[in-house]
Amino acid sequence: MIWTLLLAALAVAEPGTPGPDLSGEWAWELPRPIDPSPHDCPEAVDLVPGRPLPDGLVDEDGIVRCYATVVPTSDLAHLILTEAWAIEAAPRGRRIVLETEWEEERYRALLDVYRAPTPWLDRPGVQRSLGRVETVVVLGLALGVYAVLDGQIVR
DSSP: OHHHHHHHHHHHSOTTOOOOOOOSSGGGSOOOOOOOOTTBOSSOOOOOTTSOOOBTTBOTTSOBOSBOOOOOHHHHHHHHHHHHHHHHHHHHHHHHHHHHHHHHHHHHHHHHHHHSOOOGGGSHHHHHHHHHHHHHHHHHHHHHHHHHHHHHHHO
């Protein structure tokens, strides 16, 4: 309902009249009421089949005196239900946005961890080289011990 009225107000607004401010955090709050234009009808009226138009809506010649929008009652009921749904859904939308921001922060932190330079000793090439050196040292010690023990046993 608010959006229909907002669009109707913008359609009938006088040229040069500033519209509503739709910048910033407007999506999380209900829009503020719009100041009526000087040509707006003073109040909402019901149009009922078989009855004459209410006083003040038209002059003696049948010419409309003010700006108004006629909306079928079923459309108005749907707009009211949509407005209630949007008001109820807004906190869920805020929660989803916050969860998405937290998830983005978490993934950025993980990306920073993965992008961090690897310490020299933790690099795969260094680990392979150290493993080869360890193997040569252990085999050398084993052969040396065997040679020493073998030589002592023989004597």
